[in-house]
Amino acid sequence: MSALTIFLKEFIDLLRDRRALFSGLAYVAFGPAAVLLTVNMLAAQTRETSYAPIKFCGAQSALLAQELTAAGLSFDPKASICVNVPDDLEARLAEGRSARVHVRGDLTAQASTIRKVESTLARFSSTLGGQRLLARGVSSSVASPLTVDTQTTNSFSRQADIIARVLIILFVMAPFFVAVAAAADMTAGERERRSLEPLLAHPVGAFSIVMGKWLAAATLGVAGTAACIIGGLALLEHSSLAELGIRLETGLEAGLTVTLYLVPLTLLVTALQIAVGLWSKNFKDAQSYLMLMSFAPAVLGFVMTGERLAQAGLWPLAWELAALSGPLLKSTTPSAPFAMVVAIELALTFTVLVVCAFRLRSEAILSR
Amino acid sequence: MITGEGLRKRFGAVTAVDGFSFAAQDGAITTLLGGNGSGKTTTLRMIGGLIKPDAGSVVIDGADVSQARRRALSRLGMLHDEFGLYPRLTVVEHVRFAGQLYGLSGRKLSTAVEGAVDALGLHDIRNRFAAGLSHGQRMKTALARTIIHGPRNLVLDEPTRGLDVFSVRVLRELLKRFRADGVCLLMSSHAMAEVMELSDRLIVIDKGRLVAEGAPAEIIARGGGGDLEAAFLNLTGVAA
Structure with missing residues (x-):
């Protein structure tokens, strides 16, 4: 009963706390939006589009212009990609000598056009070289002992793998970010504004106080995580993930399954946030420690991949990072049974809350 | 009624309360009078169950705060200084x-x-x-x-600190009303005028020990006459 009273008070307080709500909602709103923008930007870069125009800077070469135009490139005096050839290019070529050609441009923004110019010039150079050898009675194969033929089965596989991993990390990070300010405020904040002492002087058990606070933070955590996942997937349905080779399940069923998978972790993470808050001297300290803690999924998600992640089995966080690829990517990677993970994470949550209750009963918590 | 018996509390090398005993009766305002670091706040925190005494006990209406915390605290109302x-x-x-x-x-x-x-x-x-x-x-x-x-017992930690004259008046009248209703009131204060106006009994505490106990007039007499401030300074040895 006391825990419920404290939960209701904390929840009302939380709904009026603009700082905590903004902090939680910012991740829910901006996290998926940032991924959507990145994905669409990457897809736009990868997409087959018409090449940017090019120009000769300095001397002109009708021969190269003909080759480049035939390869689908166009010339425009205002173009920013510039092909610089020596004045005597055609004379040197006719005499069987070599010539240096410079291609200048923004490799990050115009990579596909520059690569096209390079490959066209390399092919022209190779053809010309072969003709010169033939004219001297030497087969062109003498100069090319190896012919490499590459066939890519999926040119986006690595990029797709990284983006899929980022998506999973984004969702697993939600429980860490959503309730961070709320948990800090109802623990370290309470201590800082000196309202903890009057609260502890009531005939209420320390565990009831911890439970009430945890329930309030966890409610926000679960609601925010669900909103982040379901809203995020709805947003990503309009993304260009498919063009990058990622088949993401964006339906409500996938959203609800992912949310369900993250509920036990959210409860555990919120309990840990309450613990960190109770051990922090003030709100700022708590927020700093909790922000550091929030990056745990990102660190683990990039360090542990593939088999190492699968071997992590029942470890909290590692399980979620591995298991979320099931509902999101229809991956068949085996993971430990959900029921076991629920049992382990709930047991850990209870243990953390008991430790928090001991902390609340300790005299050290009242020291200034 | 609130009683403290042989209360002792150390924080590391510092002894905050050292064998302190007191009794605050029903229907009376008892004031803990002491300087900064005298052990007043530590004593009040022990009464409120916020810290446990290393030795001794606090009893509120027959309930030991350490052993029957909830029953003791349900009989108590505590106004904290902040x-x-x-x-x-x-x-x-x-x-x-x-x-x-x-x-x-x-x-x-x-x-x-x-x-x-x-x-x-x-x-x-x-x-x-x-x-x-x-x-x-x-x-x-x-x-x-x-x-x-x-509550039948009220503990107030420096209740008049920072209050304007109107608020002090309201508080004073309220405390008198509680006293008339038979409530046990225990407060700590630095404000000598308030202490003289309200207190039925004074408990002078210094370095965690009981220095003097009695009605305000008795304390003044024991402190060498004059006013309460001079008597307090004499009793705690600060005047010397």
Whole structure:
């Protein structure tokens, strides 16, 4: 009963706390939006589009212009990609000598056009070289002992793998970010504004106080995580993930399954946030420690991949990072049974809350 | 009635309270008088069950705070020196929350909330958030929260500190009313005028030990006459 009273008070307080709500909602709103923008930007870069125009800077070469135009490139005096050839290019070529050609441009923004110019010039150079050898009675194969033929089965596989991993990390990070300010405020904040002492002087058990606070933070955590996942997937349905080779399940069923998978972790993470808050001297300290803690999924998600992640089995966080690829990517990677993970994470949550209750009963918590 | 017997508390190398005993009777205002670091706040925290004595015991209406914490605290109302209000809760929400923590519900809770709001004259500001209250209004809100369950024992840690003359007057009248109702009042204070005006008994504490105990006139006499301030300084050895 006391825990419920404290939960209701904390929840009302939380709904009026603009700082905590903004902090939680910012991740829910901006996290998926940032991924959507990145994905669409990457897809736009990868997409087959018409090449940017090019120009000769300095001397002109009708021969190269003909080759480049035939390869689908166009010339425009205002173009920013510039092909610089020596004045005597055609004379040197006719005499069987070599010539240096410079291609200048923004490799990050115009990579596909520059690569096209390079490959066209390399092919022209190779053809010309072969003709010169033939004219001297030497087969062109003498100069090319190896012919490499590459066939890519999926040119986006690595990029797709990284983006899929980022998506999973984004969702697993939600429980860490959503309730961070709320948990800090109802623990370290309470201590800082000196309202903890009057609260502890009531005939209420320390565990009831911890439970009430945890329930309030966890409610926000679960609601925010669900909103982040379901809203995020709805947003990503309009993304260009498919063009990058990622088949993401964006339906409500996938959203609800992912949310369900993250509920036990959210409860555990919120309990840990309450613990960190109770051990922090003030709100700022708590927020700093909790922000550091929030990056745990990102660190683990990039360090542990593939088999190492699968071997992590029942470890909290590692399980979620591995298991979320099931509902999101229809991956068949085996993971430990959900029921076991629920049992382990709930047991850990209870243990953390008991430790928090001991902390609340300790005299050290009242020291200034 | 609140009694403390052989209370001892150390924080590392510092002995805050050293074998201190006292008794605060029902229907009387007992004041703990002591300088900074004398052990007053530590004693009050032991009464409120916030810290445990290394030795000795505190008993409230027959319930030992260490052994029957909930029963003891349900008989006690405690006003803390910094009030500890929640900036985003209204005055009436504070009072209601405290009532619920004392186990009140339904009609009993509503009646108690209205009674506390009435007693402190909080009608005009009942729906205002604590963040916008003046110091006096904050004290009244905290006091309303303290008396919501009709405690038979009240502990007040420097209740008049920072209050304007109007708020002091309201508080003074309220404490006198509680005394007339037979409530045991134990407070700590630095304000000598308040102490003389309100106190039935004084307990002078210094370095965690009992220095003198008695009615204000007795303390003045034991301290060499004059006024309470001079007597207090004499008894604690500061005057020398």
